[in-house]
Structures are given as C-alpha cells and as structure tokens.
Amino acid sequence: MTTVLLPPPSGFLAYCRPGFEAEALADLQARHGKQGGQDSAAGWVWQARSPKSSDDEGSWNNSFVFIRQHLPTLGRIALPERDRLTPIIDFLKGYSPVFHEIWIEYPDTNEGKALSSFAKKFQPYVEKAARAQGWLQAHGNGPLIRLHLFFASQNEVFVGLRIARPGDWLCGIPRLRFPSEAPSRSTLKLFEAFITLVDEPERRLKPGMTGVDLGAAPGGWTYQLVHRGLKVYAIDNGPMKGSMDGHPQVKHLREDGFRWKPRQPVDWLVCDMVEQPVRIAALIAQWLASGLARQTVFNLKLPMKKRHTEVERCLQLIRDALDDAGLRYRIRARHLYHDREEITCYIRVGKD
Numbered sequence: 231m232t233t234v235l236l237p238p239p240s241g242f243l244a245y246c247r248p249g250f251e252a253e254a255l256a257d258l259q260a261r262h263g264k265q266g267g268q269d270s271a272a273g274w275v276w277q278a279r280s281p282k283s284s285d286d287e288g289s290w291n292n293s294f295v296f297i298r299q300h301l302p303t304l305g306r307i308a309l310p311e312r313d314r315l316t317p318i319i320d321f322l323k324g325y326s327p328v329f330h331e332i333w334i335e336y337p338d339t340n341e342g343k344a345l346s347s348f349a350k351k352f353q354p355y356v357e358k359a360a361r362a363q364g365w366l367q368a369h370g371n372g373p374l375i376r377l378h379l380f381f382a383s384q385n386e387v388f389v390g391l392r393i394a395r396p397g398d399w400l401c402g403i404p405r406l407r408f409p410s411e412a413p414s415r416s417t418l419k420l421f422e423a424f425i426t427l428v429d430e431p432e433r434r435l436k437p438g439m440t441g442v443d444l445g446a447a448p449g450g451w452t453y454q455l456v457h458r459g460l461k462v463y464a465i466d467n468g469p470m471k472g473s474m475d476g477h478p479q480v481k482h483l484r485e486d487g488f489r490w491k492p493r494q495p496v497d498w499l500v501c502d503m504v505e506q507p508v509r510i511a512a513l514i515a516q517w518l519a520s521g522l523a524r525q526t527v528f529n530l531k532l533p534m535k536k537r538h539t540e541v542e543r544c545l546q547l548i549r550d551a552l553d554d555a556g557l558r559y560r561i562r563a564r565h566l567y568h569d570r571e572e573i574t575c576y577i578r579v580g581k582d
C-alpha cells in the first residue's frame with residue numbers, strides 16, 4: 231500500500247446535526263483534549279490540534295457518536311465579498327498540495343443550504359485554478375486525495391485535505407432514495423444504519439435469515455429486512471401498512487415488545503420502540519446475552535438534556551451484560567443523518 235504524507239492538520243472540523251454542537255464537541259474533545267482553540271456554529275464544531283491528537287483516522291472513524299463526518303483542517307480563511315477564489319489559492323500555495331477531487335461543502339442548516347447554488351457555480355472555477363497550479367491531478371493507483379472547502383458562511387471557509395474513505399458523503403449527508411414501496415420514511419434510518427454501521431451488509435443480511443422487528447408498525451424497518459430477503463416477526467399493537475400489511479415474509483404479532491420472545495434464536499433484532507433509552511438498552515442486552523439474536527440495530531431516543539451521559543449509561547449497561555455472559559462483541563453508536571433526537575446503535579456478537 232502506498233503511504234501518502236499529508237500536511238499535518240491544524241485542527242479538526244466536525245459536521246453535526248444543528249442543535250447537537252455540544253455533543254459533537256464533547257466527542258471531539260474526548261479524542262483531542264481541550265487544549266487550544268475551539269469554535270462552533272449551527273451544524274459544525276472545530277477543535278485545534280493538540281499534542282494529544284491522533285491523526286490516525288482509521289481508529290477514530292467509528293468512535294464518535296454525535297459527529298456525522300470530520301475533516302482534518304489546514305486552516306480557516308476569511309473571504310471578501312468579491313473574488314473568494316484568490317485567498318483560497320494563495321493559502322494553498324503554502325502547501326502545494328496534490329489532490330484528485332474537490333468537495334465544496336456547507337453546514338446542514340437553512341443558511342448552509344442557501345450556499346448550495348453558490349457551491350455549484352464556484353466548483354468549476356476552483357477546479358480550473360487548482361489544475362492550472364498542477365495540484366488537481368488525475369487519480370492513479372494510490373489513495374484518492376480530496377480537497378475539502380467547507381464554507382461556514384459566504385465569507386469564511388475551512389480548508390482540509392484528506393484521503394477519501396468509502397463512507398464519506400458530501401456535507402456529511404447521505405443521499406438515499408426513499409423506496410416508494412416502504413410504508414414510512416423511517417425506513418431511511420435503518421437503510422442508513424445498514425450502509426454506515428454494518429460492515430459487509432450484503433454478507434450479514436442475507437435471504438433465508440430471520441429477523442424480529444420490535445415496534446414495527448407501520449413497517450418501514452420491516453421493509454428493509456424483507457427487501458434483503460429476511461423473514462420477519464413484526465411485533466406491534468399497531469397496524470402494518472401498505473406493502474408490509476399481509477406480506478408473505480412478514481408475521482405480524484400484536485404483542486408487547488418487552489415481553490414477546492421467539493421460540494428459536496433469530497439472526498437479527500431491530501427495535502424502534504419509543505421508550506426510555508435505558509429500558510431499550512436493558513431489553514437489547516437481555517436478547518443478546520441470552521443468545522436470542524446475534525446482530526441488532528436499535529434506536530435510543532434522547533429527548534433529555536444530558537444526551538452524552540445517557541448514551542454512555544445505556545452502552546455501559548449493555549457492555550456489562552455481554553461481558554458477564556462471556557461474549558465477544560462490537561458496538562457502534564452514531565447519530566445518523568436520518569436520526570432526530572435519537573441515536574442508532576449496531577451490535578454484533580461473535581468473533582468475526
């Protein structure tokens with residue numbers, strides 16, 4: 231594998247859902263310490279690099295909960311009303327970087343969205359200027375290097391350079407097509423969870439497997455399992471709707487999701503019941519520790535103020551139960567783009 235030396239970052243920018251800046255900053259600082267400057271505005275937080283910082287991107291990719299995407303930044307530039315290009319090019323001359331593509335990004339806010347048409351118009355000008363400098367080059371065999379220009383506003387841009395990763399999305403927003411046969415928009419939550427949290431989803435979700443969906447109605451999550459060929463026990467007192475109502479792969483049981491258990495272990499447990507997070511965590515721990523399911527995706531609803539503390543309390547409860555049962559496992563928890571006041575967790579029990 232080719233080793234690519236990128237200039238050391240001066241800080242780290244994290245993209246988050248507006249309103250979750252405090253949690254995103256806590257995530258960043260847990261990684262980088264609190265030394266040095268920091269700043270935030272709706273939809274992003276920035277923390278200066280400190281001696282404690284690790285530039286190892288691989289290991290921290292999955293450890294953040296409230297950060298959608300992060301960017302090692304080289305600098306932050308104030309821009310004039312006219313000719314925003316020249317200061318960016320002048321700044322980059324200090325690095326003479328080589329990259330293969332350019333992403334122009336902005337925060338996930340109304341002001342940010344207003345920048346999207348500017349970003350489209352600006353893109354060809356930056357590309358032309360970067361090509362003229364010899365910085366923007368065709369991608370060969372090595373890793374794909376990307377220049378990010380994150381416009382915090384019309385007048386300010388963060389500049390970052392990174393090796394592209396498969397899970398990167400422009401502005402940190404996965405553009406997923408809503409499947410018209412799915413009975414609810416929350417289907418996109420589970421869809422996003424499968425493609426961002428589960429490695430090798432095609433291998434781990436296969437026809438012939440069995441799943442349980444607790445709090446299934448009207449059937450958006452059940453649809454994601456059925457679509458991948460699973461047979462599903464859909465547990466909810468409410469009605470299944472549309473294509474999931476009476477589907478041959480779905481057994482709808484009007485039962486209490488906290489009491490019902492399958493006769494045989496299943497491959498998957500998914501749970502989107504609106505309940506206190508600690509009750510959901512205890513339920514998931516029980517299913518996994520007793521071997522009723524080996525993989526699970528579930529939501530923890532977080533209407534409270536101390537979201538970080540609550541998440542940690544719930545995850546620790548699950549870890550303790552799985553440790554006591556002598557199980558090996560992996561846990562990933564993330565505030566997905568399609569999540570609102572909630573996070574989504576994925577746990578896999580077993581050695582692989």
Ligand SMILES: C[S@@+](CC[C@H](N)C(=O)[O-])C[C@H]1O[C@@H](n2cnc3c(N)ncnc32)[C@H](O)[C@@H]1O
Nearest residue numbers: 414416445447448449450451466486487502503
């Ligand atoms: C957010 S909705 C689920 C939406 C579903 N995931 C979808 O994609 O269509 C929550 C569901 O949990 C169900 N629910 C809440 N408490 C429950 C319980 N104790 N047992 C079974 N279902 C429950 C509610 O009836 C409701 O349909």
